[in-house]
Amino acid sequence: MAGHAHVQSATRTPLDVAGYPVAPADLELEQVHVYVRHGERTPVSVRMSDPPASIPEHWIMCKTASRFRATVARFGSDVEETQPGGVKKDLMPVSKLVERIDGSHVEGECLLGELTDLGKETTSNFGSSLRKLYVEKLGFLPDTLKDYSETYFRSTNMPRTIESLAQIMHGLYPPSKLGPDVSPRLFVRNGRDENLVGNTFMCKRLETLLIGFEHAAAAALNHTLEPLDHKLSKYIGGNPIRIDGKPRLSGIFDTIRASQSHGIKVPPEFEDKATIDLIERALMVEWFSDKTEEVRRLGMGRLLEDLGKKMAHKVEHGDPLKILVHSTHDTGVAPLLNTLDVFDERWPQFTAAVTFELFKKKDLASNQSGFLQRLVSSVTPYIWGTKPEEHFVRVRYQNRTLPLPACAEEGKHLTGSPEFCTLSAFLARVKQISPKNWEAECSPPSPSSAH
Structure with a gap:
């Protein structure tokens, strides 16, 4: 129905294949890295199920x-x-x-936090859109997947992200487009090795810092939420609306967003733009805004380090790997954007995706080996490159191209096209926020060093 479609558009933005900005004619796409939030799911906890909110406790959507x-x-x-x-x-x-x-x-x-039938549909559609863009429109990927060399798929070890990625893989390469004996591989890392989200399980220093930001946000912003009490407290048992309230503000927002995405009626006060904007601004400060370089380094540094190494390896060795799709969470997408200083301060939608595209100048094809020799001689452990005009990185989010502040200076981007960051400038920024010794930096200070 029309109202349902309107709600959907507020919580999910489909990949716009027709509106995709084709790169300049002298650039050739080399590699694509996609980081996508899972599809629509149920709330992770039961909230506001009692009247007058009456949001369902049980979701029959799986x-x-x-x-x-x-x-x-x-x-x-x-x-x-x-x-x-x-x-x-x-x-x-x-x-x-x-x-x-x-x-x-x-x-x-459904279980709490489970990917719903709708979430499976939208992630499958996302995979189909990737196919329409990178296979059918650009001819970048092969029509039929004949081996594993050109694709890479990885998810966090959560059922909703694994199932989302399986749906994306099916949309990108349905069974009719798989070669004989080809079954796409879906990688999952052990918790200690996870880097698609800030790994507070293994990084206690990061956990301590983020808890500090939560407390600071509550102390600074709870008073700004007081005007909402007379409108919203009746929906949470008379409790005040607070960042650290019962339920927490993030929990209320989670239930409202999950409900809206499935066309479930929410109290009219939560459909008021001014109210939701106020809640979202407070949550941005608590979860994502104004984080330090240390938080960025410990949270997203290892992910960007992985990305940078794979791009450099592609340039150095010309390996066949073309697309890497990662299934993650809102707490992976937003910090990634924030670390690169391009976050729009809005909570990531379901299936929101950050894409990094690596391009090269087409005239390099005839002189690849000479360029690689120059590249290999540069800074280790990265392959930084000495010709900044030869390889470029473009970042896109929700159908928008995002020029990176780190590449704004002349010489750090394609002349006349600031959205095409030179690979050397991009990797230089990655190097700045890559931890030199992540495990050591993550360790809490010893009692002796605290005094």
């Missing part, structure tokens, strides 16, 4: 997840002759049901 085929292993003497080691894989039909505390269940009910 029907596609309730029935699936599970890969199981069969062991024993009956399979030893046909499978080495006596193991054979079978597909077993399974129905997954959410059991409530009273033992009851309803077909298609």
Whole structure:
């Protein structure tokens, strides 16, 4: 219905293939890195389910997840002759049901924080849009995926991001576009190695800093939320609206955004732009705004370091890897933009995506080896490059091209096109915010050094 479509447009912006700005004719696309937030999900906690808000406690929006085929292993003497080691894989039909505390269940009910049927649809559509852009429009990716060398897919170890990425992969390369015996690989890292979000699990220094920002935001901004109490407190049991309230302001916002994205009616006060803008401004300060270089280095430094190394490796070795798609969270997308000083101070939508595109001057093709020799001789561990006009990086977010402040000076971007940052300038900024020893910097200060 029309109202539902209006709500959707406020919480998700589809990838605009038709409006994609094609690069200048003398630039050739070399590699694409995509960091995308997962699709629509249920709230991560039950909030405002009592009247007068009456937002549903149970979301019956996961029907596609309730029935699936599970890969199981069969062991024993009956399979030893046909499978080495006596193991054979079978597909077993399974129905997954959410059991409530009273033992009851309803077909298609979602877990808290679970990717919904809508979220699966929109992430599949995102993958299809990537296909329309990079396969059909630009001819950058092959029509049929014949091996693993040109693609890379990685997700955080959360069901909603893994399922989102699987849907994106299916949209980009559906089964009819897979070569014989090709099954795209989806990578997930152990928690200690994760860098698609700020890893507070392994970086206690980062955790301490972020908690400090939360407390500071509450102390500085709670008073600005007091005017909302008379309008909104009735929806949260009479409690005041505060950054550190019960529920927390971020929790209220999460429930409202998740509800709106699925067409669930929310109290009219939460549809008032001035009210939501006030809430969102406070949350930006608490979660993302005005963070120090130390927070940026510990939070997003390793991610950007990975990205920089892969771009440099592409330039140095000319490897076949063309597209890298990463499935992450709002807490991955926003800090990434913030670290590069291009964040728009709005909470990332579902399927919001940051894209880094690496280009080269076409006339380099005939002199690639000579350029690489010059490149290899530059600063380690990165390959910085000595000809800043030869390779360029363009950053895009939500169909917008974002010129990077670090590349604003003359000589640090393509002449007349500030959105095309020179690779050397981009990697120089990456080097500035890459931790020299992440584990050491993440360690909390020892008791002796605190005095």
